[in-house]
Amino acid sequence: MNRMSAIIEREMRKFFRSPTLMIMSLMMPLLQLVIMGNAFGGKIVGARVAVVDYDHGPEAVKLRESFDAIAANIKTFKTIEYKDELQAREDVRTGRIDAAIIIPAQYSRRVYSQDKPQLGLVVDNSDQFMSGSLEAEMQSLVTALTTPVIQPRLANSIALEIVELYPYVNYMKFLLPLTVSLAMYISVMIGGGMLYIDDKARGVHEGYLVTPITKFELVFGMNIAGSMKAVLAGICLTVIGSLTAGLGVIFHPMALAELFCLIVAASIAFNGMMFLMMVRVDDPLVPRAMFGVLNTLLLYPSGGMYPIAAFPRWLQAISVVDPFTYCVHGFKAVFLKDGGFAAIQYDLLFLFVFGIGTLLIATPLFKRTL
Amino acid sequence: MEKPAGNAPDAIVVDHAVKRYGAFEAVKDVSFSVAEGEIFGLLGPNGAGKSTLIRMMTTLIPLTGGKAIVAGHDVAKEPDAVRRVIGVIPQALTSDPDLTVGENLSIYAKLYSVPRAERAKNIAEVLEAVDLTKWRDAQTKTLSGGMRRRLEIARGLVHNPHIFFLDEPTTGLDPVSRIAVWEMLDNLRRTRHLTMLLTTHYMEEADKLCDRIAIVDHGKLVALGTPIELKHSVPGANVVEVHFDRETPEWQKRLEGMEGVTSVQAESAGFYRVLTSSGSKTTMQLVELAASLGETLTSLSVQNTTLDDVFVHYTGRQLRDEQVKPPVFMLPPRPGAQP
Numbered sequence: 001m002n003r004m005s006a007i008i009e010r011e012m013r014k015f016f017r018s019p020t021l022m023i024m025s026l027m028m029p030l031l032q033l034v035i036m037g038n039a040f041g042g043k044i045v046g047a048r049v050a051v052v053d054y055d056h057g058p059e060a061v062k063l064r065e066s067f068d069a070i071a072a073n074i075k076t077f078k079t080i081e082y083k084d085e086l087q088a089r090e091d092v093r094t095g096r097i098d099a100a101i102i103i104p105a106q107y108s109r110r111v112y113s114q115d116k117p118q119l120g121l122v123v124d125n126s127d128q129f130m131s132g133s134l135e136a137e138m139q140s141l142v143t144a145l146t147t148p149v150i151q152p153r154l155a156n157s158i159a160l161e162i163v164e165l166y167p168y169v170n171y172m173k174f175l176l177p178l179t180v181s182l183a184m185y186i187s188v189m190i191g192g193g194m195l196y197i198d199d200k201a202r203g204v205h206e207g208y209l210v211t212p213i214t215k216f217e218l219v220f221g222m223n224i225a226g227s228m229k230a231v232l233a234g235i236c237l238t239v240i241g242s243l244t245a246g247l248g249v250i251f252h253p254m255a256l257a258e259l260f261c262l263i264v265a266a267s268i269a270f271n272g273m274m275f276l277m278m279v280r281v282d283d284p285l286v287p288r289a290m291f292g293v294l295n296t297l298l299l300y301p302s303g304g305m306y307p308i309a310a311f312p313r314w315l316q317a318i319s320v321v322d323p324f325t326y327c328v329h330g331f332k333a334v335f336l337k338d339g340g341f342a343a344i345q346y347d348l349l350f351l352f353v354f355g356i357g358t359l360l361i362a363t364p365l366f367k368r369t370l
Numbered sequence: 371m372e373k374p375a376g377n378a379p380d381a382i383v384v385d386h387a388v389k390r391y392g393a394f395e396a397v398k399d400v401s402f403s404v405a406e407g408e409i410f411g412l413l414g415p416n417g418a419g420k421s422t423l424i425r426m427m428t429t430l431i432p433l434t435g436g437k438a439i440v441a442g443h444d445v446a447k448e449p450d451a452v453r454r455v456i457g458v459i460p461q462a463l464t465s466d467p468d469l470t471v472g473e474n475l476s477i478y479a480k481l482y483s484v485p486r487a488e489r490a491k492n493i494a495e496v497l498e499a500v501d502l503t504k505w506r507d508a509q510t511k512t513l514s515g516g517m518r519r520r521l522e523i524a525r526g527l528v529h530n531p532h533i534f535f536l537d538e539p540t541t542g543l544d545p546v547s548r549i550a551v552w553e554m555l556d557n558l559r560r561t562r563h564l565t566m567l568l569t570t571h572y573m574e575e576a577d578k579l580c581d582r583i584a585i586v587d588h589g590k591l592v593a594l595g596t597p598i599e600l601k602h603s604v605p606g607a608n609v610v611e612v613h614f615d616r617e618t619p620e621w622q623k624r625l626e627g628m629e630g631v632t633s634v635q636a637e638s639a640g641f642y643r644v645l646t647s648s649g650s651k652t653t654m655q656l657v658e659l660a661a662s663l664g665e666t667l668t669s670l671s672v673q674n675t676t677l678d679d680v681f682v683h684y685t686g687r688q689l690r691d692e693q694v695k696p697p698v699f700m701l702p703p704r705p706g707a708q709p
Contacts, residue, residue, distance in 0.1 A: 006480035010466065010473075017468040017509075202461040207525075210428050210458040211481040212450050370430045 003213045007221030008228070009079060015191060015229050025190055026236050029183035033241055037172025044133040047077040050088040050100035058107025063119070066141055067101075078135050085120075099123045099134045120326050169336055172245045177331030178304030180237045181324055185298070187233035188270040192226030193278050193287045201284045206370065215368045223271050223359060230267035238263065247335055255334055258344060264332045265348050268355030269323040276362040304328040326350045378405035381441060381533050381565035382427065388435035389422050389589075396422045398589040399436070404567055405584075409559055411580035412569040413677070419589040420569035421461060424537050427567070428458045441532055455483070457526030457702035461537040463518045467511035471502055471521055474510060475528050496524040499561070500554060516547030520554065523609065527558070534558075536568040540575060548572075552579055573677040581617070583677070585684055592684040601675045604683040606632040608649030609673050612656055614640040615666035628655050647681060 015022065029324060051067065054062050058359055064079070071078040080097060082088040088100035102120030110117035121138050123131040208218060238259055242250045249255045277294075300317050301308070302324035308316055319325045330347035333339035377500045382404040389397040395521040397419045404410040412420040425431045427438050427498045429449040437444065443451040465474045472493060500520040505513065510521065519539065526534060539555070542550040556579065558564055570576050576583050577597050585600070593600055614621060615638040624632045630647040637643055646652040649672035660667050 002483060003481050006477045009480075010469065010477045013473060014466060014468045203460055203464040204458050204466065206430065206462075207458075207464045207478075208481065209430055210456070210460075211478070212483065213455040213481055214450075269613060369432060370425065 001217075003211070004217040004221040004224070007208070007213075007218065008045075008225045010223065011191075011222065011225030012228065014195075015225075019043040021190060024108075025187045025233050026183060026240075027180045028186060029237055030240060030244070032182065033172060033175055033179040033244060035173050037170070037245065040171045040175075042171070044130060045074070045075050047098040047130065047134060048096075049077040049079050049134065050082040050091065050097050051079045051103070052082045052085045052088050052100060053103045053337045054085075055103045055107040059108035059111040059117075060103045063103060063145070066145065070137070070141070077134065077346040088318065089122055092124055095124070098130055101138070121270055166337060170245075173247055173336060175304075176241050176247065176330045176335055178299070178302065179241055180234055180263075180331055181302070181304065181327040182299065183237035184230040184234045184263065184267055184327075185231045185270050185295070185324070187228055188267070188274050189287075189291050189295075191225070192271050192274045193291065194284070196222065196226075196275075196278055197281055197284050197287050200282060209368065209370065215363065215366055219359070219363050219366050219367075221274070223275055225274070226266075226271040227267040230270060234263035234267060235260075242335070249335055249338070252338075254340070255338065258334045258341060259331070261348055262327070262344060262351075265351035265355065266323065266327040266330075269327070269351040269358075270355075272355040272358030272362070273323060275364075276358040279362045279365045280367070298322050298324045303327045323351060323354050326354075375452060380404065380439075381406045381408070382410075382567060383439040384423070384427065384436070385438070386436035387423065387426060387433055387438055389419075389426060389431065390434040390481070396589050397426070400586070400589075400591045401436075402584050402594055404565060406565050406644060407559070407563055408569070408581045409579055410585045411576040412567070412586050413571070413573070413583050413681070414569075414577045414586035415571055418586045420571075420586050421537055422589075423586070424567065425567055428456060428535050429453060436509050454529075455532045457529070457531035457534045459522050459534070459536045459539055461541065463515075463522060465510050465518060465521050465525060467521045468509065470509055471497070471506050471513070472506040472523075474521065475525060478525045479528045486527050492528050492530065492671065496527045497676055499527065499558060500524040514547075516543050519543060519547070519551060523551070523554065523558075527562070530562075531564070533565045533567070538569055538571070540570070540572065541644050549576070555579060577677050585681060587685045592678065597677060600677065600680045604645065604675050606630075606645030606647055606679075607675065608646055608652070609675055609679055610644040610646055610649055610652050610656065611637075611669070611671045611673070612642050612644060613668040613670070614642075614660070615668055616640055618665075624659065625656075628652060628659075633683075639704070643679075645675070649673075667701045 015033040049067070051064060053064070067077075067079045070076055077098070079101075082091075082100065085100070085102055088097070088102070091097045092100050100120075100122040102122070104118065104120065107117055107119070109115075119138075119142065121135065123134055125131045213221075239250055242248070249259070277290070281287065297318075300306070301311065301322050303319060304324065308319045308325070311319065326347040330344040330351075333343035335348070337343065373457075380403045384400060384402050387397055387400045388395065400423060401421075412423060422431065426433050427440055427445060429445050429452055437446070439445070440452045441455040443455075445452050469477070475493045475496065476489065476509075477704060479492060481569050484492055492613060494503070497506055500523055502517065502520055502524060505517065511520065513521065523536075523539070526536075536555070540551050543551065552575065555566065555568075559566060563569075568579070580597065582594065582596050583600060584591050594605070595603065612625075621640070621642065622634055622636060625631060625642055625644055628644075628646075630651055631644055632647065633645045635643045635645075644652060644656075653670060653672055657667065
């Protein structure tokens with residue numbers, strides 16, 4: 001135990017003497033949280049929509065008044081007057097405007113005579129987010145216009161009542177579970193992967209190997225130290241990230257305990273995985289070449305950015321064995337849903353089993369000689 | 371097997387050691403033994419197999435064949451017992467640059483399971499021995515190369531080993547630091563009664579430090595003995611270095627034909643190293659020869675046989691030839707260029 005603690009002591013002293021390394025492993029995920037949290041998940045504001053009015057009737061005026069109400073209130077788009085539909089289409093195509101709404105001739109008459117009144121919406125569907133937002137906005141506008149002013153006494157259509165279990169989750173909050181996972185992964189990648197290979201290349205391990213330390217003590221000493229660094233990164237990001245994203249979960253002791261368990265389990269899992277991958281590597285360039293790709297390979301199938309159910313089957317198979325999946329799922333359950341231990345028990349189980357399993361496979365692969 | 375002189379028991383016994391990497395044989399049937407309290411040197415050029423030998427004896431790499439016994443323990447069967455009684459200074463500087471001198475030593479004391487009560491005393495003693503006491507709290511990265519090498523030596527001594535292995539302990543050091551390390555090692559041997567096995571490619575280092583020297587070349591042990599024995603084993607008591615003003619094809623033949631000359635080695639154009647049984651006689655003959663031929667001597671010196679001459683004698687080439695190897699990769703001639 002004394003020899004194992006010497007390895008841990010050395011690693012931790014080294015870690016605390018490299019403030020740049022510590023800051024980088026924390027700052028990068030935090031920056032990602034702030035930038036991506038603000039870049040994605042926002043609402044469209046100030047889109048330019050052309051209005052080509054061939055009707056000029058009372059219903060067309062009513063419609064344009066609704067557009068003005070949107071421009072003045074939620075500001076999703078503002079309208080620009082166009083005379084010619086062809087010109088409007090061309091300007092949407094060239095990107096001068098974002099969409100065009102066509103009010104055809106006889107529109108008002110068709111509304112009054114209930115003779116299939118139609119409006120045209122030209123969108124640039126190469127930008128799915130913009131076109132989707134404008135379509136949704138226009139659809140809700142049309143629905144509102146179609147709804148009779150006086151509701152029928154007996155409802156004859158099926159209504160879907162949506163019950164939202166949790167308060168509104170903005171993108172920054174949604175991204176927090178992934179960010180904390182990423183911070184721990186980066187810490188393991190640098191502290192457990194790159195530094196391990198660099199030490200090997202510099203001959204530090206040669207120094208260890210001539211001492212009476214056992215293979216078990218050496219492997220577990222290095223892995224405990226690596227996991228401790230990841231736990232520190234996880235705790236820091238949980239606290240800073242929660243406050244940045246506006247989540248008060250860290251002020252609830254029970255949730256804090258759940259988060260700590262998840263952080264420990266995920267750190268062991270990430271560290272075990274990294275050690276298994278690096279156990280026979282000697283060239284310091286290999287981890288540097290691997291980590292960029294590995295990051296993508298593990299991060300995206302985790303469901304942290306996009307739902308796993310939307311993946312093809314082969315990608316879903318990767319998700320099943322990806323520790324990120326369970327890490328992200330567990331953090332989501334605590335950060336966003338207050339799910340308690342019941343919601344994270346399988347995540348904890350997988351992460352612990354995965355971590356211990358990878359370490360048990362890596363230990364016999366670790367060479368006690370050069 | 372080559373046995374050391376005297377009655378001291380063997381600290382290290384290497385018996386027909388072989389190390390193969392696939393088809394390549396890095397160590398070829400090497401046998402020798404080192405007596406307790408002896409400083410034993412493995413001398414040879416880079417790539418001769420010295421480090422491979424030391425790594426086999428320190429349990430870092432397994433032997434392919436043969437046996438190595440260190441402090442009475444077989445390195446293959448009882449590696450942990452071997453590790454407890456040896457101190458090893460690897461070729462590279464491997465102390466952690468981010469830790470202080472004291473922390474580096476403390477961590478290694480723990481790795482060697484030095485009891486807590488003895489740890490502080492041992493660290494203070496080894497720091498004193500290598501003259502780094504006042505640098506105890508300095509970060510290792512702030513030390514000079516010579517001081518870092520001394521720290522490595524202190525690290526290898528922190529658990530009071532019986533046998534000390536040093537792989538090229540002065541490589542990369544300036545001449546002043548090198549001499550300081552030699553003095554320190556000699557002092558350690560006397561005060562701590564250590565057995566030392568060191569590898570080096572510096573002739574002077576082997577000559578000054580070692581009680582016995584084994585010359586290793588291409589994985590084979592080609593000669594073994596005390597520095598004096600090795601020098602005496604070379605025919606010719608003196609070396610005459612002569613530099614003629616210009617080179618002629620006859621010089622080599624004329625020099626070899628002189629009385630008492632045992633070998634002639636051409637160093638460069640007009641420059642020869644002549645091994646002779648009588649330096650003074652050969653010198654006179656050389657002056658007379660130059661005068662009779664109307665040639666001019668640029669320089670002429672006489673010295674005793676050195677380990678360099680021993681190495682040339684046993685391997686057929688100079689140690690420094692190996693250190694400055696010609697480039698392996700040659701650029702192909704430019705298309706159309708004249709040869």
